[in-house]
Amino acid sequence: xxxxxxxxxxxxxxxxxxxxxxxxxxxxxxxxxxxxxxxxxxxxxxxxxxxxxxxxxxxxxxxxxxxxxxxxxxxxxxxxxxxxxxxxxxxxxxxxxxxxxxxxxxxxxxxxxxxxxxxxxxxxxxxxxxxxxxxxxxxxxxxxxxxxxxxxxxxxxxxxxxxxxxxxxxxxxxxxxxxxxxxxxxxxxxxxxxxxxxxxxxxxxxxxxxxxxxxxxxxxxxxxxxxxxxxxxxxxxxxxxxxxxxxxxxxxxxxxxxxxxxxxxxxxxxxxxxxxxxxxxxxxxxxxxxxxxxxxxxxxxxxxxxxxxxxxxxxxxxx
Numbered sequence: 001x002x003x004x005x006x007x008x009x010x011x012x013x014x015x016x017x018x019x020x021x022x023x024x025x026x027x028x029x030x031x032x033x034x035x036x037x038x039x040x041x042x043x044x045x046x047x048x049x050x051x052x053x054x055x056x057x058x059x060x061x062x063x064x065x066x067x068x069x070x071x072x073x074x075x076x077x078x079x080x081x082x083x084x085x086x087x088x089x090x091x092x093x094x095x096x097x098x099x100x101x102x103x104x105x106x107x108x109x110x111x112x113x114x115x116x117x118x119x120x121x122x123x124x125x126x127x128x129x130x131x132x133x134x135x136x137x138x139x140x141x142x143x144x145x146x147x148x149x150x151x152x153x154x155x156x157x158x159x160x161x162x163x164x165x166x167x168x169x170x171x172x173x174x175x176x177x178x179x180x181x182x183x184x185x186x187x188x189x190x191x192x193x194x195x196x197x198x199x200x201x202x203x204x205x206x207x208x209x210x211x212x213x214x215x216x217x218x219x220x221x222x223x224x225x226x227x228x229x230x231x232x233x234x235x236x237x238x239x240x241x242x243x244x245x246x247x248x249x250x251x252x253x254x255x256x257x258x259x260x261x262x263x264x265x266x267x268x269x270x271x272x273x274x275x276x277x278x279x280x281x282x283x284x285x286x287x288x289x290x291x292x293x294x295x296x297x298x299x300x301x302x303x304x305x306x307x308x309x310x311x312x313x314x315x316x317x318x319x
Contacts, residue, residue: 002096002119002276007053008038008045009071010106013253014127014139016261017067017101022058023269024099029055031277036095041102042074042109045086050093063256065142071102077109087116097276099269101125101138104301111282111297119281121272122297123265127252130174132303133295134286138268141260143170143252144180150248151185151218158216164206164241166232170252171222177252178222179311183318187218190315194307197226199234206239217241267292 007024009017025035037057039049051057061068076082090098090113097119100110103126110120124131127143147169154165171177175192182190188209189202202219209217219235221228228245235243257265268285271292275283283294 002033004034004036004095005273005276006036006038006045006050006090006095006098007069008041008098008100009067009069009125010041010100010102010109011071011073012103012126013066013071014125014137015065015142015253015255015257016138016265017071017125018058018061018064019257019262019265020101020123020125020138020269021067021069022061023266024273025053025058026055027270027273031273033273033277036093037069038098040070040072041106042077042086043072044070045089046074046082048089048093062262065253065255065257067101073105077112080112083109083112084116087113087118090118097121097281099123099272099276103128104131107131107284107297107301110284114282114297119276119279121275121281121294122284123268123272124284124286127170127177128172128174129176130172130305131286131300132305133284133288133300135288136264138261138265139253139257140176141264142255142257143177144184145258146252146255147177147181147248148184150246150251151181151187151220154246155185155216155218158218162215162240162242164217164219164232164235164239164243166219166221166228166235166243166245168221168223168228168245168247170248173224174305175222176308178220179308179315182220183311183315185218185220186318187220188214188319189217189219191219191221191225193222193225195312199226199231202231203234203238206235206241210240
């Protein structure tokens with residue numbers, strides 16, 4: 001029987017992480033289990049930055065973006081001796097198990113700790129929606145709302161100046177944020193890693209739209225696909241549109257989480273505690289067809305992220 005659970009956030013922050021921390025804490029305490037907040041991810045674990053949590057420790061954090069625990073990256077956690085040291089530190093602190101909130105790199109750390117005798121459960125906390133084994137990650141919905149709000153504002157000014165706005169959104173190597181935003185905002189062009197980058201095709205489409213009487217256009221591109229400033233320059237040179245590039249950047253990480261993300265994080269946090277109480281470790285929690293489930297982290301990391309083919313088909317039919 002476990003007596004103390006640790007909870008930490010690792011990697012990039014995402015809206016809803018606080019809701020997950022709150023859920024893990026309150027569900028564990030209701031089950032008679034002590035909770036220890038671990039600050040600054042695996043780095044804080046190594047540095048023994050521990051704080052015993054009470055119900056009041058997580059009061060009034062549900063609506064806050066980011067993470068009250070802080071987050072950090074620790075590349076050295078890939079080394080087995082570092083993981084072994086972390087497991088030893090947790091044993092000394094009498095922390096029996098840990099809930100890790102983060103992306104696939106965080107999952108690997110959680111799996112390594114499990115292999116060293118500390119049961120860990122991973123929760124998918126990332127705005128990129130790039131983790132397999134779940135339809136949605138904690139923070140994706142909030143980031144999507146932020147992108148939609150920004151692009152809607154850009155469309156207002158683009159339509160006033162016969163302009164084409166080229167907007168870069170996050171996503172790592174996953175195009176979900178771009179294609180969901182493209183459908184939500186009525187973008188004329190969406191470019192993602194799944195679609196591929198065809199500059200000539202983009203320019204030809206924009207020429208056609210202008211010749212058809214379109215006085216503005218929105219191009220949404222996933223990060224790491226191409227240089228958006230360079231593309232905007234080529235649109236200026238080869239079409240009748242005046243083009244501007246906008247990189248939304250880390251604004252997409254911030255903000256109060258949407259109700260969807262708050263509920264998702266709360267459901268996932270509950271599942272994580274239940275799994276640990278059952279003696280399960282090395283699993284990650286996901287939502288598939290609106291059902292909360294889990295699978296071994298090793299399996300999830302080996303699964304390819306399925307492209308949202310039906311969303312790409314819908315976008316093509318709507319343009």
